[in-house]
Amino acid sequence: MFSLTDKKITIEQLKPGDHILVRRHGILYSHHGIYIAENQVIDFSEGDIFDKEIKQISLQNFIKGGTLRIRRYGVYSDPIETIKRAKKALNEKWKYSVFQNNCEHFATWCVTGNKESFQSQRTYFGLGALAAGIATLGKMMYDNYKKSKV
Secondary structure (H helix, E strand, C coil), X not given: CCCCEXXXXXXXXXXXXXXXXXXXXXXXXXXXXXXXXXXXXXXXXXXXXXXXXXXXXXXXXXXXXXXXXXEECCCCCCHHHHHHHHHHHCCCCCCCECCCECHHHHHHXXXXXXXXXXXXXXXXXXXXXXXXXXXXXHHHHHHHHHHHHC
């Protein structure tokens, strides 16, 4: 496993092969892509939720007023290999899934060779905690109900 850091970056600081992201809708989610050069990004988006594709788009279209950030993995990643994977994916059909195959899975795969989404993992953890809280509340209510019947 590697350690992740996301930090703000300027356009001038970008290097080919960088895993970049922009925060959208406040802190609700981040959109991820691979900066390839000359203000171009390869990302997994465009289209509606059921018709997403891996496309090469302009950096300006990728940012769309969001806050540009870079993801660092804490281990060396080969930018040439990252760009090769991203360009190879342009010719492949990827089936989009919010939790199992999204833009973060794509960008992480380009850099590391593994499809992972830390946003999805946080969502699963949050849903699990919510379910545990609801179950605990339900048990407390049931216990109180039983006591009131005695």
